[in-house]
Amino acid sequence: MTPTRLASLLRPVDAAWLAAFRVGYGLALAFSMWRFLAYGWVNDFFVRPRFFFKYWGFSWVQPLSEVGMQAVFWGLLVAALCVAAGLAFRVTSALFAIGLIYVQLIDVSTYLNHYYLAALLALLLAASPAGRYWSVDAWLRKRSEPTVSVSWLYVMRLQVGVVYVFAGLAKLQPDWLVHAQPLRIWLGASTELPVVGPLLTLPFVPLLLSWCGFLFDTTVVGFLMWPQARPYAYLVLLGFHAMTRLLFPIGMFPVIMSLSALVFFSPSWPRRLWSKLGPAPAAGCARPVDWTAKAGLLLAAAYALVQLALPLRYLAYGGNVLWHEQGMRFSWRVMVRAKGGGTTFVVFSPARQHTYYVSPREYLTRVQEAEMSNQPDLILQLAHHIHDDFVRRGYGDVQVRAESRVGLNGRSSAPFLDASVDLSRLQDGIGAAPFVLPAPVQPPAHTRPVL
Secondary structure, three states: OOHHHHHHOOEEEEOHHHHHHHHHHHHHHHHHHHHHEEEEEHHHOOOOOOOOOOOOOOOOOOOOOOOHHHHHHHHHHHHHHHHHHHHHHHHHHHHHHHHHHHHHOHHHHHHHHHHHHHHHHHHHHOOOHHHOOHHHHHHHHHOOOEEEEEEEHHHHHHHHHHHHHHHHOOOOOOHHOOOOOHOOOOOOOOOOOOOHHHOOOOHHHHHHHHHHHEEEEEEEEHHOOOOOOOOHHHHHHHHHHHHHHHHHOOHHHHHHHHHHHHHHOOOEEEEEEEEHHHOOOOOOOOOOOOHHHHHHHHHHHHHHHHHHHHHHHHOOOOOOOHHHHOOOOOOOOOOOOOEEEEEEEEEEEEOOOOOEEHHHHOOHHHHHHHHHOOHHHHHHHHHHHHHHHHHOOOOOOOEEEEEEEEEEOOOOOOEEEEOOOHHOOOOEEEEEEOEEEOOOOOOOOOOOOOO
16 A cells, blocks of 8 residues: 555544543443343342353353442442543543453343444454543643544444444345345234234234345445435435334434444534534644554454455355355344254163253253354353253263254244254364254245245
């Protein structure tokens, strides 16, 4: 890359957009942490379970005691407020990012797309100069930096953009666009809502809304990048996320996305919104292209490549990712699959020549069981835990198999795993899961397309 091109990536822009994002993100995540504490989710997800599913390579991450986990979430709430205020920003933003990643690594069954996005945004904020302007730190030091490198704006836009684009591409498949599944299932549970509820009973509405969702996700970034269309696109975005929040229990995701989409506006948008903030700072000179600047741009490029590659890794596995789940996490496949099923573990003890049928409920909470039953890697983890538990209780080196049936997007349940495979002899990893049976090829039942 030429020096001129490098310098263009380091040119200064108004820091108002980044400061406003810091405030909005910090307040939103503080509220999210409060919800965990107020609704008892800290105990439900991190204290009461007796077994925790682990991400590959992170089995060493363990929860603290009840008092410890409560303290973690109170600490996260305070840290988020400090991030919003820009108070001791370098320390509090780093602590918030580390704490948020820690609680997500405790149990895979708690994975949600918006928790993942919140963690990524926390990392980006912690690395950014977001605390140097309109912050308590700047006020205490009596020194602020009213501009930031435009590369921060590009990175933030990329991060938000990949969420929408990949969420849209995930809908480019027959279940969503032809059979309106799983939207048809979920809308059927919202027909009692006032005003909009009766409309959801109309047979063509699920298909219409499916196409609206696909077109919104795949085009909204382009419209947000177009200055003339940007205000109207953002109004549509707010309406879209308000509707999804009304119809579906998706937590803070609409709020986080609505706040994050503001990065597509002009860097000085907060000043224009509130004229009392004063005029935009002078453009100034671009930062010198020294080795530190080059290293920062290289890290930003590497981060961008990872964010573009992770959602595509499912291609290496082939088959239907909604069925085998390999490449499903971290790929922004938002609300494109509804899976339900049941799994029973069959344990055979050669030492006792006896077969035992084990319900997952003996080891898991209801929430964990629901997540485990349709995710092969979690089934494999629990199979190993059951094996170790039986060995510890004196049953010898037992064999553990799984009888599992799953229904995908309104289809009748079908065999999910090869029941002849001893799962206790397999190891989890990034390779293809050989014990997952092929996905059913028939279309969803009772969902003929409405044309």
